[in-house]
Amino acid sequence: MNAPLLAFNENGIYCAQAGVYLDPWKPVDKAIISHGHADHSRWGHKKYITHHSNVPIIKHRLGEIEVAGKAWNETFIINGVTFSFHPAGHIIGSSQIRVEYKGEVWVFTGDYKTEDDGVAVPYEVVKCTTFITECTFGLPAFKWLPQQQVITEINEWWQKNKEDGRTSVLFGYSLGKAQRLLKHLDPSIGKIYTHGAIENMTEVVRPLISMPPTIRVTRETKKEELKGNMVLAPPSAHGTPWIRKMVPYNTASASGWMAFRGARRRRAIDKGFVMSDHCDWQGLLSSIKATGCEKVICTHGYTDIFSRYLNEQGYDARTAETQYEGEMGELESKVESVDDVVPDEEKANIKVKPNKNNK
């Protein structure tokens, strides 16, 4: 039997025929990158290939790297293997990676969601024989409401807080969730302030999406001017001295994990909005079906449970060990990058270093 087109080894997802890795977690020569989140685009590769919209994002996160940008559907061939990027709908610049060799087609999803969020280019079904999928929310307990409904709830919450004389502090990741929220917040309610980490990332992607104006929270920002307004902050800002400036405030988190009452209570957040950049249960199942694949490999999330269910449904499904952060990821205040914890004014002094844990 021939070696599989893509194999999971200690460095990442490896295409031996082409000699390249997809989203590797250890430094390699050539890396094809699905999107800009830290667990998928890591430091230390010699060469990066990714979608055009992701280039400024990973340059911002990783500094001076050698990176080639590609368009959607643009094919490039490495040693006879054809690669192309296709929209994954997860965050801006996020792609599925299609790999074709001798008539065999594999698709690696990275992270993805099926709903059009108005920011990321919407997910497209890519036909394949083997589908390597995430399943962060691969449980029937996860069912997302239409985005518009959640957005309405968020704006109503902001409006109510404003009437009560409180500042609204809304937590979401600085890359992806923050811009999605920003895009849909109603600027007629009040001003939108941002934590430095979010402002920096938003500046990077502003040329690509139209979004309401934002004001960076700095040392000079006065407590009084924040009252009744909205502050977007990364989850890691919760419980830090930074947030004291917003008193009196109400906090909320926008995440798929907010579907669980316990997850919200544990984080001591007032309000939870169920909004995710990943597929829900039905989203995963319908995508898998639409690809027409025979084999499924589950990379991160509730992999054991999800693949068992797929097997019962007649798929040839298995799990693979990766270092993507499905199960833990968003649930706790993981630190995405140095951006998340260091206020802007102090950031200039800090050089981004390789993650020691990934040596």
Place this chain on the structure above:
Amino acid sequence: MRNFAELIKTLDSTNKTTLKVEALTKYLQLAQDKDKVWAIAILSHRRPPRPVNTTLLRTWASELANIPLWLFEESYHIVGDLAETIALVIPVSEANSEKTLTQFLVEMIELKAKTDEDKKHYLFENWKTLNYYERFVFCKLITGSFRIGVSQKLMTRALSKATEIDEDILAYKLMGNWDPQKISFTQLILEENEEDYLSKPYPFYLAYAVENEVKTLGDVKDWTAEHKWDGIRSQVIIRNDQLFVWSRGEELVTDKYPEFQAFVNTIPNGTVLDGEILPFIENAIGSFNELQTRIGRKTVSKALLKKTPVILKTYDILEWKGKDIRDLPYVERRKILEKLFTEVSTEKTANNFPLHLSETISFQNWAEVAAERSRAREERSEGLMLKRLDSPYLVGRKKGDWWKWKVAPLTIDAVLTYAMRGHGRRTNLFTDYTFGLWDEEKKALVTFAKAYSGLTDAEFRKLDAWIKKNTLERFGPVRNVVPHHVFEIAFEGVAESKRHKSGVATRFPRILRWRQDKKIEDANTIEDLKGLIAPAPQPPKGE
């Protein structure tokens, strides 16, 4: 139901106590009287008996959600709450119900006697038509345990705001055995009704642990001390030739302790005693482990009564000659109690009268108090209770007049062997742990205790991530993990036990610290643990 579900949603949308109280107050002002009674009953954990067993609930919920039962079970272990899991997996509905909270509860009470088919039909009908929060509340009412982050104390505070009746009085009114089906809001809250008070206990006064050095409590002459007994905190009521025994969980446990029937006709009517139920075997106080054989039983066999008799170790008197004397200074109440004790015990002691007095300890300075505390294990006590001589008997946990001063716990180093996901705010995190100690050859780890508390949130997260990556085997929700981490486990006492595989049972085990500096070879053995078993206290001499 809509209003009650809205209330739960509002309570769920804030982490601030004041806003929770505000929402509750509003509900208690606006709801219909009958709904108020039910809301109060539910929030003080008086739920109707479960009409449908959970096996059926799981089976039917997975059927309606169109998922295999195993997948429902897996989801439940991750969500950590049955009602929430059901509400999440069933297809979404936007409708809401016009039925009142009371109507739902009456239906549920009637449901219990119905056939499985009728039950299923009833559940399907409601599951399909209620919106998420209503469905969640509906399932919560069916599954029981309505814990939603609102304590009875918080509810009482809101009720006090809504009715302008003093909180302590309300706490008293809400105690005891009242049936939400039969009582009206007026009867329960607004009316004065002497007869209802026959079985009513007083709210317990609870102490905090000493925070600083005891010296900081002030002049030693203002204080008295007694041993802190490790049993079941109870109130014993003698009124109208009847006995009522209440445990601290506000549970009426009279039938579990038939020994105390001896108090009727010996202790005068109109008496309420506060004390601790303790096992008393062959003239000595037994271990909590022995008491546990009595706690679980609804009916007590003669053999068990003989094997594990109990006594009431009393230390306070709250009612005397039908009068509430909680406002008297402690020292005055003790005088009454001690006089009563002498009167009833003289002729009865020969017959093993099950009333004992918790003796006060005399001392001249704090050092003597400390010396007595260090004798706690010999006395089979957990340490000392310090009480201010002039203190009234307060309601609930209050700082200032009463303090518990426990002895330092026993500790042992053990290895983490199994883990399970937690519930409530620990949803989806592996926080329930099982620990093992080495056998004699130091070859195998023998399970000896489970512990759920003692780590910080950050430590729980770290360990959770480690467990997910270091699982050896899964048994349903339980994961067998690589023996790697050593924890210092603290516990209050240890006794031999036939029920435990290890042959020993520990009292209130919890994690003291994560010993990242230790290797599993450094962990203790079962023999080390057995070495900590205290010899049984000698019967008092001269009796």
